[in-house]
Amino acid sequence: MPPLHGGKLAAKALKEAGVECIFTLCGGHIMPLYDGCIDEGIRIVDVRHEQAAVHAADAWARCNPGGIGVAAITAGPGVTDGITGVANAWRANSPILVIGGQGPFENLRRGSLQEMDHVGVMRPITKYADAVYQTHRIPEYIELAIRHAVSGVPGPAYLEIPMDIFMGGAEPEAAPIPCIRTEPPRLSPDRDEVRRAIEILTKSERPMLMAGTSVKWSRATAELNRFIQETHIPTYTNGMGRGTVPHDSPDFLNRSRRDAMKRIDCIVLAGTLLDFRMRFGQSIPADAKIIQLDMDATLIGQNRQADVPLVGNLACTFDLMLEEMKNQGIALDWSVWRDELREVENAAEAKVQAALDSDEVPIDPQRMCREVRDWLETLGDPIVIGDGGDIVATAAKIIPVKGEGAWMDPGPLGTLGVGMPFALATQVAHPDRRVVIVYGDGSFGLNGFEFDTAVRHGLPIVGVLGNDAAWGQMLRPQGGIYGWERLAATELAYTRYDKVVEALGGHGEFVERPEEIRPALERAAASGKPSLVNVIIRQDRMFKEGAIYA
Secondary structure (H helix, E strand, O other): OOOEEHHHHHHHHHHHOOOOEEEEOOOHHHHHHHHHHHHHOOEEEEOOOHHHHHHHHHHHHHHOOOOOEEEEEOOOHHHHHHHHHHHHHHHHOOOEEEEEEEOOHHHOOOOOOOOOOHHHHHHHHOOEEEEOOOHHHHHHHHHHHHHHHHOOOOOEEEEEEEHHHHHOEEOHHHOOOOOOOOOOOOOOOOHHHHHHHHHHHHHOOOEEEEEOHHHHHOOOHHHHHHHHHHHOOOEEEOHHHOOOOOOOOOOEOOOOHHHHHHHOOEEEEEOOOOOHHHHHHOOOOOOOEEEEEEOOHHHOOOOOOOOEEEEOOHHHHHHHHHHHHHHHOOOOOOHHHHHHHHHHHHHHHHHHHHHHOOOOOOEOHHHHHHHHHHHHOOOOOOEEEEEOOHHHHHHHHHOOOOOOOOEEOOOOOOOOOOHHHHHHHHHHHOOOOOEEEEEEHHHHHHHHHHHHHHHHOOOOOEEEEEEOOEOHHHHHHHHHHHOHHHOOOOEOOOOOHHHHHHHOOOEEEEEOOHHHHHHHHHHHHHOOOOEEEEEEEOOOOOOOOOOOOO
16 A cells, blocks of 8 residues: 555544544645545534634534544644633533644744644643654554543543644554544442442432533433432532433422522532532532532542542442442432422522513513523424523523533533534534524624534524623623723624624524514524524613622
């Protein structure tokens, strides 16, 4: 066989890893990879900004548990443009591989076009960052990078390949393609710690369970639900834990968490960190016991010491807990406590019903989300992506998450602009499912031009935009603290974003009255094009003290 250039070797390694699609913005430094991907049948989705390419790789990993998302970005500004996507994947624990270009190795430190220390920039926000300087070792380095990305708590890996290394050739026998596994071994926690956890639970009268992101990356949904069904422990979700517990489960609760936290005597943190989303553990009563499950010991005990640390794959952990209960003849049933919280839940639902049915103009944001919810009910198995602040927080309370992966948002980094990049990857991964973005008008401005990508690749994504002409989460505290006459940098315009989408080749709808929302959504879906429903909503200026914390 003739020598193979570096791009062909890289593509062969990616194919061995099960990669079906890469996301990229073209650049001379990475062109050889495209040639290799064509040979290997790997789909190439080209976007309009490198940040979008990396966000899309992040979403691909979330859509394909047990796999890895891949982005290829060119040197210099291509890599720096992608940094936000890498940082978002880092905080979300998404296993991705970012392949970055570089000037020729032969001219290293001479000042090539777009040359810079990419590896040094990437190292703090990746699990692995390195460069390969021999063409025949490209497959070896790709395996190493992927192994780091998927092992333990997953995350991003970055591999730099200089231009002359990518274009250089190697004899096939000198560049073997290694076996690349994208699923690490499942490790179990210490059984003595499992027994301690069962002992605490046996004495608990008012426990709760928080299912978070590591449930997803452990692929522990089935085991989690067996534990919940066995014990009827009141269960809440956050992060990528959303959807892991069926929304119609009698043990799943959504609106009573604050009340529950005041009364619990034990909390099971299943892959849930005590970060800002859990108020750093400060809202857990001082005398409540903490049983914390996670994949990495370094994640346990952050901000609040755990009484029992259960380190390992969460599927293994829940299996061992159930096994130990059976061995000891222990039956746990917290259905009475769960039913108390269900009453709180029902009262909270009733309290917001008036807003869900509001006919006011400009449209109540909750009415908009209710209309979206009711429309989604007709679609079977949609996937919803949240990209924004206020409107996404509202939607998350109103739109039920019917299955794992049926809701995606940026995660704890809170990155705006993920909407269309996430949707691109999701629609490619699930061509038979309806993919819907719930947008804020601020977030649309960051990567809204990716509607062009959706048009070019024939991806009929539907966006619903709550347009309040403001950066609402910032406008309210700014006005409440400093005075409404001193607003600065937080006001936008009621821009016709629907016209932008139309100009890019998509379908646009403009809505000003609540009764117009549903017909506009139906027309958008029926168009067969990437589409945006631009809904003018009420601008809220109610500021609550203590609403800002981090």
